[in-house]
Amino acid sequence: xQQVMQIPQYQHVQEGEDFTTYCNSSTTLSNIQWYKQxxxxxxxxxxxxxxxxxxxxxxxxxxxxGEAKKNSSLHITATQTTDVGTYFCAxxxxxxxxxxxxxxxxxxx
Amino acid sequence: xxxVTQTPRHLVMGMTNxxxxxxxxxxxxxxxxxxxxxxxxxxxxxxxxxxxxxxENNSVxxxxxxxxxxxxxxxxxxxxxxxxxxxxYLCASxxxxxxxxxxxxxxxxxxxxx
Numbered sequence: 614x615q616q617v618m619q620i621p622q623y624q625h626v627q628e629g630e631d632f633t634t635y636c637n638s639s640t641t642l643s644n645i646q647w648y649k650q651x652x653x654x655x656x657x658x659x660x661x662x663x664x665x666x667x668x669x670x671x672x673x674x675x676x677x678x679g680e681a682k683k684n685s686s687l688h689i690t691a692t693q694t695t696d697v698g699t700y701f702c703a704x705x706x707x708x709x710x711x712x713x714x715x716x717x718x719x720x721x722x
Numbered sequence: 723x724x725x726v727t728q729t730p731r732h733l734v735m736g737m738t739n740x741x742x743x744x745x746x747x748x749x750x751x752x753x754x755x756x757x758x759x760x761x762x763x764x765x766x767x768x769x770x771x772x773x774x775x776x777x778e779n780n781s782v783x784x785x786x787x788x789x790x791x792x793x794x795x796x797x798x799x800x801x802x803x804x805x806x807x808x809x810x811y812l813c814a815s816x817x818x819x820x821x822x823x824x825x826x827x828x829x830x831x832x833x834x835x836x
Binding site: 643644646648654655656657658661701703704705706708709710712713714715 | 765778820822825830
């Protein structure tokens with residue numbers, strides 16, 4: 614079964630606004646990865662977080678790993694139309710990478 | 723170009739046909755993966771190869787048959803598929819087998835079974 618849960622499933626955002634998507638696991642994760650899949654495209658690796666409480670930034674994207682290493686978040690500021698797509702988190706399970714169902718983001722211009 | 727090349731990009735096949743999907747990676751990675759992506763479902767891991775040996779077979783029906791002749795190439799042979807097998811099939815690679823490395827995905831093969 615699915616090992617990491619993502620919420621919300623869908624995020625409709627007004628251009629220029631901020632939003633956050635969340636990833637939760639019932640077990641402690643050694644690391645968490647985030648991927649982005651544009652409509653009609655394929656998943657693209659964005660980042661990996663390893664340390665408890667770690668925060669990493671990529672331009673307008675801020676990724677955080679929870680203190681207990683059971684949850685993670687992706688915060689996007691000043692959303693642009695280029696942010697459209699599905700964002701997946703992925704965490705280790707049985708020495709394999711288990712992907713969440715993703716948060717699909719649409720942007721209103 | 724991601725460094726992982728999949729062919730064909732689109733495939734339509736009948737339920738009695740036999741076809742193969744091809745994946746080639748130019749990254750020097752040692753692990754390769756087949757994933758199935760269906761509408762509104764999470765990515766499903768099908769097969770894992772590490773250094774050309776199959777290390778995972780996730781209860782995939784026998785109508786899907788993987789082949790890894792060397793560390794750069796991965797095939798998925800298809801025969802007598804069902805309409806519910808229609809999906810995007812993604813190949814991925816990573817530096818080595820394990821969840822501690824980011825995966826590089828190919829562009830996928832969009833398969834339609836009629």
